[in-house]
Amino acid sequence: MAAPVPWAxxxxxxxxxxVYAQRHSPQEVPHVQYERLGSDVTLPCGTAxxxxxxxxxxxxxxxxxxxxxxSQLVLHGLELGHSGLYACFHRDSWHLRHxxxxxxxxxPREPVLSCRSNTYPKGFYCSWHLPTPTYIxxxxxxxxxxxxxxxxxxxxxxLKNRCHIRxxxxxxxxxxxxxxxxxxxxxxxxxxxxFDEFTIVKPDPPENVVARPVPSNPRxxxxxxxxxxxxxxxxxxxxxxxxxxxxxxxxxWQHVELSDGTTHTITDAYxxxxxxxxxxxxxxxxxxxxxxxxxxxxxxxxxEPRHLTTEAQAP
Amino acid sequence: xxGAPISPAEPISQAYSLALYMQKNTSALLHTYLQHQGSPFSxxxxxxxxxxxxxxxxxxxxxxxxxxxxxxxxxSHAQGAFLALTQHLQLVGDDQRDLNPxxxxxxxxxxAARLRAQGLxxxxxxxxxxxxxxxPPEEDTLGVVPFxxxxxxxxxxxxxxxxxxxxxxxxAVRDLALLKAKYPG
Numbered sequence: 001m002a003a004p005v006p007w008a009x010x011x012x013x014x015x016x017x018x019v020y021a022q023r024h025s026p027q028e029v030p031h032v033q034y035e036r037l038g039s040d041v042t043l044p045c046g047t048a049x050x051x052x053x054x055x056x057x058x059x060x061x062x063x064x065x066x067x068x069x070x071s072q073l074v075l076h077g078l079e080l081g082h083s084g085l086y087a088c089f090h091r092d093s094w095h096l097r098h099x100x101x102x103x104x105x106x107x108p109r110e111p112v113l114s115c116r117s118n119t120y121p122k123g124f125y126c127s128w129h130l131p132t133p134t135y136i137x138x139x140x141x142x143x144x145x146x147x148x149x150x151x152x153x154x155x156x157x158x159l160k161n162r163c164h165i166r167x168x169x170x171x172x173x174x175x176x177x178x179x180x181x182x183x184x185x186x187x188x189x190x191x192x193x194x195f196d197e198f199t200i201v202k203p204d205p206p207e208n209v210v211a212r213p214v215p216s217n218p219r220x221x222x223x224x225x226x227x228x229x230x231x232x233x234x235x236x237x238x239x240x241x242x243x244x245x246x247x248x249x250x251x252x253w254q255h256v257e258l259s260d261g262t263t264h265t266i267t268d269a270y271x272x273x274x275x276x277x278x279x280x281x282x283x284x285x286x287x288x289x290x291x292x293x294x295x296x297x298x299x300x301x302x303x304e305p306r307h308l309t310t311e312a313q314a315p
Numbered sequence: 316x317x318g319a320p321i322s323p324a325e326p327i328s329q330a331y332s333l334a335l336y337m338q339k340n341t342s343a344l345l346h347t348y349l350q351h352q353g354s355p356f357s358x359x360x361x362x363x364x365x366x367x368x369x370x371x372x373x374x375x376x377x378x379x380x381x382x383x384x385x386x387x388x389x390x391s392h393a394q395g396a397f398l399a400l401t402q403h404l405q406l407v408g409d410d411q412r413d414l415n416p417x418x419x420x421x422x423x424x425x426x427a428a429r430l431r432a433q434g435l436x437x438x439x440x441x442x443x444x445x446x447x448x449x450x451p452p453e454e455d456t457l458g459v460v461p462f463x464x465x466x467x468x469x470x471x472x473x474x475x476x477x478x479x480x481x482x483x484x485x486x487a488v489r490d491l492a493l494l495k496a497k498y499p500g
Contacts, residue, residue, distance in 0.1 A: 121378045147364060171486040172375030173478075174364040236382060236493055285488060 030085060030099035034136055034185035035078055037106050043073040045088035046098030053091040059084045078104045080135060105136030107187025113180050115193065118290075120201045120283060122232045123166040126153065126178050138184045147174040167197060201287025203239060204228035206262075206279040211298035218271040221245075221298050224263045225279045228290070239281045242289060247273035248297075259284070274299045323445035324500035330438035331491040337431050338488055341481035344424050348477045351415045352470045368475045370456055371399050374482035381486075386497070387448045389490050394439050396483045397432045399456035403476040404429035406457060410469040428480060435487065442494070 035041045045054045050070035056063040067073055075082055086100045109131055117124035128140060144151040144165055153163035165176075179192035206225040214220040223243065227234045238260065244253040247270050258264055269275060278292040349356045367373055372395060384392070408425045415421060440450050464472075 170376055170378055170381055170489075171482045172364065172373070173362070173482070174375075175362070233382070235496065236489070238492060238496065284492065285485070 030101040032101045032103070034103045034105060036186055037078055037080065037104050037135070039078055040074070040076045041078060041102075042069065043075070043086055043088075043100050043102075044098075045071040045073075048088070048090075048097055054088045054097065055091050056086060056088045058086050080104050083135075103136050103185075105184065105186060106132070106134045108134050108138055108182045108184055108189045110189050110191050111140070111180050111182050113178060113191055113193055115176075115178055115195065115200050117197070117201045117287070118204045118228070118230050119232050120198075120203075120237060120287070121167070121170055123164055124197070124200055125156070125162055125164045126180075127159075127162045128180050129161055130182065134184055134186070136184050136186065138182050141181045141183075143179045145177040145179075151176075153178075169197070198286035201283055203281045203283065203287075203290045204230045205290045205293040206241065206281050207293070209277065209279050209293045209296040211275065211277045211296040213298060213301040214265070215301055218300050218302055219267060219269050221266040221269050221275060221277070221300055222263065223266065223277055223279070223296065225293065226262060228281060231281075238284050240284050242280045242282070243277065244280075244292070245269075245275055245277040247275055249273060269300045271300060272302050321445040322500070323442050323494070323498045326438055326441035326445055327491060327494045327498055328500060330435060330442060331488070331495050333431065333435050333438060334484060334487040334491050337428075337435065337484045340424075340428070341484050344428055345474075345477045345481055347421050347424055348411075348473060351411070351418050351421050352473070356470055356474060363471075363474070366471060366475055368403070368472055368479075370458055371403055371475065371479055372396050374479055374486045376486075386446060386494065387443075389493070390439055390443055390446075390448065391451055393483070393487050393490055394436065394443070394451055395456075396479075397436050397439070397487075398453060400476065400480050400483060401429050401432045401436065402456050403472075404432065404480070406460060407473040407476050410473060414466060414469060425477075428477075432480070 033041075033043075043056075045052065045056070048054060048071045050072070052071040054068075054071045055065075056068065056073045063073065067075070071088070073086065073088070083102055083104045086102055087096055088098050089096055111128050111130055113126060113128045115124055115126040126142065126144075128142070130138065140161070142153050142163055144153050146167070146169070151165055151167070153165050156162040156164060167176075173196050175194050175196055177192055177194045179190065181188060181190035205228060207228055209223065209225040211221050211223045214222050223245075225241070227239055231237070231239065240260070241258045241262070243256045243258060243264055245266055246253045254266075254268075256264060266275075266277075275298055277296045277298065278294075280289045280292050282289045349361055351357070355361055372392070374396065404425055408422060408429065411418070411421060411425060443450050
């Protein structure tokens with residue numbers, strides 16, 4: 001830049017300082033910016049004058065000059081594809097003036113929160129998720145109140161959207177209130193649910209369901225299973241079971257409810273037909289039925305030797 | 316006949332059936348009671364779980380404590396509770412006869428609850444005899460009842476009684492189910 005001769009040495013010093021600042025300026029560390037999907041954004045080139053001659057690049061690719069308003073980059077109708085590292089350079093010297101790491105996303109919508117106990121009465125867990133993605137990082141904060149007492153919700157070691165509450169308070173109806181708030185750079189949201197501990201009880205399905213034919217009995221199948229290993233105390237809190245079975249060739253299930261024991265003999269099986277059998281569990285008093293167990297398959301005993309036919313057997 | 320050991324299975328089974336039957340009516344009793352007391356008791360979702368009566372043992376207990384009880388302790392806690400409940404239900408009945416004289420349904424439900432609680436006490440006494448446990452003497456659980464209690468105080472104590480009746484019945488069902496499994500017929 002031109003300067004009067006008496007000021008030449010100061011101008012040189014100043015120019016050197018500017019060059020030094022450009023090479024080592026904090027603008028070389030990108031400025032992180034979050035913007036909302038669909039919105040318009042104007043990115044100034046750091047502290048450059050509006051009429052400075054600059055070039056913008058995104059992720060190393062030059063951007064067309066028609067996106068510029070002076071030295072500022074204007075982006076209309078932000079899409080996810082606009083996310084990236086934007087850099088503006090002094091046009092002639094190619095010195096990097098400013099960098100912006102742009103993240104396009106959305107503020108969070110109301111989170112979905114649910115709680116369940118498969119380990120009654122030892123505790124319950126709560127899980128949450130967002131109904132639609134935000135595309136940017138979110139932080140969740142969960143608080144649990146039992147009446148007026150604050151309880152600790154321990155983070156699940158494996159699942160990041162789950163935490164566990166230990167409770168051992170029986171025979172009362174002080175409700176739990178679980179609240180969750182979610183925040184990101186563009187906004188925040190929250191929700192809460194209130195419930196009695198016994199309403200969220202749902203055991204895991206019974207395990208190791210095995211069905212076997214009964215020798216010399218062409219219409220019987222013996223079914224055995226185990227209480228879910230997650231249920232902490234089946235003696236004090238016994239489970240009842242629901243069995244369903246059908247031959248593979250039919251759609252209609254037969255149902256049997258069993259109040260105790262972990263075996264059952266089916267006595268009305270169609271001879272020679274392969275059966276599918278499943279079991280579900282529920283606490284005797286409270287809560288809801290578990291999901292159906294993994295299915296067991298078995299065919300009742302038939303006399304050997306036998307030619308398999310496709311005719312239906314008389315029941 | 317003295318000397319012959321009585322099996323506890325039969326009285327346990329009877330007590331369990333009665334407790335199950337009682338359990339079916341406990342939330343209706345609480346609901347009917349609240350509906351007859353006017354606001355705030357009759358407001359939807361009314362609940363004051365931290366309200367307790369010092370003369371009535373609360374059913375709420377930690378799992379650890381409840382689990383560690385032996386048969387004798389289990390039964391004696393239940394005995395004490397249902398004895399207190401029969402006496403408190405009598406008091407609540409008297410209060411409601413005063414506060415809600417034209418409510419035969421409420422009064423008959425309270426009366427039925429008291430009779431069933433008395434029945435359960437009898438069954439539990441039979442279990443304790445069969446197990447060779449001493450039956451605690453009947454004592455006056457109400458103590459000095461403040462007869463000058465206001466209408467609001469009476470309504471509150473009736474709420475606590477009908478609520479705890481439900482909780483103790485839930486607890487009795489669990490206790491008796493445990494005993495039933497332990498002494499199968």
